[in-house]
Amino acid sequence: MSTTTYLGRSLLASAERPDALLRGVLVVRWCVLVWLVVVVISGPGAAQPAAAAVAVVLTGGWTAWLALARPTYGTRVLLVDLLVCGALLVVATLAPALATVYPVAAALSWGARRGLRGGAVAGALLGAVYVGAHVVQGLVLDRLDDRLLDVLGTAFSLVLAGAGVGLVSTLLQRSAAALQAAQADRLRAREEAARLAEREELGRQVHDSVLQVLSLVHKRGRELADSPVVDPRAVAALADLAAAQERELRDLVLRPDGLGTGSAPPDEDDQVSLTAALQEAARHQPELDVQVSTVGELVLPGPLVRPLVAAVGQALGNVARHAGTPRAWLFAEVDDGLLVLTVRDDGRGFVLDEDALRAAGRMGLLRSIRGRVEQLGGQVVVDSAPGRGTELELRVPLTGDGEGREHGGHG
Structure with a gap:
C-alpha cells in the first residue's frame, strides 16, 4: 500500500469517529444529568415524581446509549436527539423545577455535525417547541411581560448555542481540510522529488559503470576489427567484460536500496x-x-x-x-x-x-x-x-x- 493511500484511508477512518466537539458535548450531557439527579432528589424535584421519572429516564438512558454506542451522529441519531430534548423541554414546561440546560445539547450536537445552518435550525426547532409548550400552558404572546421575555430569551439562547458551535465546527472543518490538502500536496511533492532523485542517481550509476565500460568495449572492438590478426583471448576478455557489466546493470536496477524496484527504509x-x-x-x-x-x-x-x-x-x-x-x-x-x-x-x-x-x-x-x-x-x-x-x-x-x-x- 502506498503512503498516499494509507494517509487517505487514515483520514477517512478518523472522519467516521465523533470529533472532539461531540465528545465535549457528551461531557456536558453527563454533567447536566448529574445536576438533574440532584434536583430530582431535592425538595422541589421530589414533589413531581412523574415528571422527575420521565426526565431522568430520558436523559439517563439517552446519554448512556450515546456514551456506550459511540455513534457517528448520523441523521437518525440527530433526529432522535431532537425528539428527546424536545420532550425534556415539554417536561420542563410542566414542571419548572426540573428545567435544566440538557436540551441545548441537541443544538450543540447538530452544530458540531452539520455546521452553522444545522445548529441554527436545530436551535430554532427546540426554541419553537419550548415557546409552543408555554403557549399551551397559557403564555400570552401579545403582551411583552417578564414571563414572555424569559421564554423568548431561552429560545434565542438555544438558537445562538447551536449556531455558535456550528460556526466553530465549520471553521475547524475548513482548517482541517486545508491542512489535509497541504499535507497531501507536500507528500506528493516529496514523492515526486524522491522519484526524480532516484532517476538521477540511477543515471549517474549507469554513467559511472556501464557507459564507461561500453565505451571501452566499443574502442577495443574497433581496434580488434582493424587488426589483421584477431586474438581470441582479447575477444573473450571483451565478452567477459560485457557479461560483467550486464550483471552489474541488472543488480543496479533491482538493488533494494531505493534505486530499483525494491525499497528499504533508511537506517539512522x-x-x-x-x-x-x-x-x-x-x-x-x-x-x-x-x-x-x-x-x-x-x-x-x-x-x-x-x-x-x-x-x-x-x-x-x-x-x-x-x-x-x-x-x-x-x-x-x-x-x-x-x-x-x-x-x-x-x-x-x-x-x-x-x-x-x-x-x-x-x-x-x-x-x-x-x-x-x-x-x-x-x-x-x-x-x-x-x-x-x-x-x-x-x-x-x-x-x-x-x-x-x-x-x-x-x-
Whole structure:
C-alpha cells in the first residue's frame, strides 16, 4: 500500500469517529444529568415524581446509549436527539423545577455535525417547541411581560448555542481540510522529488559503470576489427567484460536500496568510515597510484559518504582516462562544519568548457560529480589549466548528527 493511500484511508477512518466537539458535548450531557439527579432528589424535584421519572429516564438512558454506542451522529441519531430534548423541554414546561440546560445539547450536537445552518435550525426547532409548550400552558404572546421575555430569551439562547458551535465546527472543518490538502500536496511533492532523485542517481550509476565500460568495449572492438590478426583471448576478455557489466546493470536496477524496484527504509545508525571508503575507491583504480590522506578517520552517515565516494570514483576514473599521469592524491578533512574532499593530479590539465563537455557527451564531471555534490547541498570547485594538472574540490556542509566523528591516525 502506498503512503498516499494509507494517509487517505487514515483520514477517512478518523472522519467516521465523533470529533472532539461531540465528545465535549457528551461531557456536558453527563454533567447536566448529574445536576438533574440532584434536583430530582431535592425538595422541589421530589414533589413531581412523574415528571422527575420521565426526565431522568430520558436523559439517563439517552446519554448512556450515546456514551456506550459511540455513534457517528448520523441523521437518525440527530433526529432522535431532537425528539428527546424536545420532550425534556415539554417536561420542563410542566414542571419548572426540573428545567435544566440538557436540551441545548441537541443544538450543540447538530452544530458540531452539520455546521452553522444545522445548529441554527436545530436551535430554532427546540426554541419553537419550548415557546409552543408555554403557549399551551397559557403564555400570552401579545403582551411583552417578564414571563414572555424569559421564554423568548431561552429560545434565542438555544438558537445562538447551536449556531455558535456550528460556526466553530465549520471553521475547524475548513482548517482541517486545508491542512489535509497541504499535507497531501507536500507528500506528493516529496514523492515526486524522491522519484526524480532516484532517476538521477540511477543515471549517474549507469554513467559511472556501464557507459564507461561500453565505451571501452566499443574502442577495443574497433581496434580488434582493424587488426589483421584477431586474438581470441582479447575477444573473450571483451565478452567477459560485457557479461560483467550486464550483471552489474541488472543488480543496479533491482538493488533494494531505493534505486530499483525494491525499497528499504533508511537506517539512522548507518555510519561509514570515509577514510576506508576512499581507500576502497582508490583500489578500484589499479592503473593509478593514489595517495589517500584524511585528518583523522572520519566516520559519517552512509547516505552522505556513498554518493561522495561515487563522485570521487568518477573523478579518479577521469584522471585515469584523460589526465595522462599515473599519480593522484585524495585528501579529506572537516573544517568548521564543512567536509572538504580534494582530488588532485599532476597530469596534462584542461580548460573547463561545460558546453563542449555536453556536446561531446562527457557528463562525468557535470552529472556524476557535480550533480551528486549539489544534491547534498554542496559545491564543486575546479582548478585546472593545460600543463599544470587538475584539482577538484568537493565541499559539503555538515549539520547536526552528520558532523561525523574524528579518530586519531591518518589513512
